[in-house]
Amino acid sequence: MSNGDRVVLALGGAGTVGSGIVKALLDRGFKVAVISRDNNKLEKLKGFVSPGTNNNLTTIVGNVGSEEAVEDVKQALLRSVGKITDVVSSLGFSWWQGGPPHTQPLKELQWVIETLLYSTFVSWKAFFPLVRDNPNSTYTFITGGAGDKLLMPGTGFLTIGAANALAFCQVLREEYPELKCKLNQVKINTGVAVPDRMAPGYLNHLDLGEAVAKLVERRNKSHIIYSVSCPADLKSVMLEGNL
Numbered sequence: 001m002s003n004g005d006r007v008v009l010a011l012g013g014a015g016t017v018g019s020g021i022v023k024a025l026l027d028r029g030f031k032v033a034v035i036s037r038d039n040n041k042l043e044k045l046k047g048f049v050s051p052g053t054n055n056n057l058t059t060i061v062g063n064v065g066s067e068e069a070v071e072d073v074k075q076a077l078l079r080s081v082g083k084i085t086d087v088v089s090s091l092g093f094s095w096w097q098g099g100p101p102h103t104q105p106l107k108e109l110q111w112v113i114e115t116l117l118y119s120t121f122v123s124w125k126a127f128f129p130l131v132r133d134n135p136n137s138t139y140t141f142i143t144g145g146a147g148d149k150l151l152m153p154g155t156g157f158l159t160i161g162a163a164n165a166l167a168f169c170q171v172l173r174e175e176y177p178e179l180k181c182k183l184n185q186v187k188i189n190t191g192v193a194v195p196d197r198m199a200p201g202y203l204n205h206l207d208l209g210e211a212v213a214k215l216v217e218r219r220n221k222s223h224i225i226y227s228v229s230c231p232a233d234l235k236s237v238m239l240e241g242n243l
């Protein structure tokens with residue numbers, strides 16, 4: 001199956017990390033579908049991808065964080081693209097530094113868990129059945145690496161949210177040790193930014209996107225955690241993995 005016959009669902013594809021992945025997948029000839037709750041972000045994404053690749057990009061407004069809403073958006077997606085062969089999930093948010101736990105309301109913690117864990121779980125439950133029995137399919141999670149330690153003062157809820165996402169990926173690997181679909185995780189232990197917002201040590205979302213697109217294209221391994229702490233680590237993702 002060539003890239004042009006594959007349809008990748010990019011969950012979070014209108015975000016910082018996801019937009020780099022979407023652009024790289026389109027550049028490699030994949031068809032790509034992106035769901036976002038915000039039509040403005042989808043319009044911006046259409047203007048961001050390489051000229052001439054727009055025909056292969058399908059955008060759908062929808063919410064993948066509730067079980068009812070995800071069914072609606074799934075039906076709309078299948079009506080529009082017919083099939084999904086691959087999923088890349090980069091749901092969440094870029095950064096949170098609201099302050100130490102005693103200063104935070106429960107509502108804030110609920111938002112963090114909803115955005116990082118519930119959306120990841122609900123969308124996985126809805127879309128994984130579309131790819132799980134296909135040996136030519138992939139499901140790739142992009143997570144932060146912040147789950148194991150506090151990044152800096154005031155980022156506690158980000159650490160808790162990231163830990164939830166990491167645990168979810170771990171549970172999937174262990175609950176489903178043998179799958180036809182390739183199930184992988186790219187764990188990013190540093191910041192990711194668009195080119196004009198780069199800081200020292202950050203990954204350019206375009207470079208990350210190229211590495212993830214290559215991983216999806218290659219689809220030769222499963223149950224791997226590709227750990228990325230600096231730009232040089234992206235080469236390992238592109239070549240074979242560095243578990």
Ligand SMILES: NC(=O)c1ccc[n+]([C@@H]2O[C@H](COP(=O)([O-])OP(=O)(O)OC[C@H]3O[C@@H](n4cnc5c(N)ncnc54)[C@H](OP(=O)(O)O)[C@@H]3O)[C@@H](O)[C@H]2O)c1
Pocket residue numbers: 011012013014015016017018035036037038041062063064065066090091092093094095115116119142143144145162188189190191192193
């Ligand atoms: N940026 C970084 O520095 C960095 C570093 C390491 C790891 N990561 C990880 O990468 C992932 C993405 O980060 P990011 O920087 O790309 O964040 P982002 O720019 O905020 O993008 C996240 C995307 O997730 C989508 N999303 C969240 N909940 C949704 C829902 N219920 N329904 C539909 N879409 C939903 C958002 O879509 P809407 O368009 O609907 O808002 C948004 O476009 C996170 O898991 C994060 O931990 C990021």
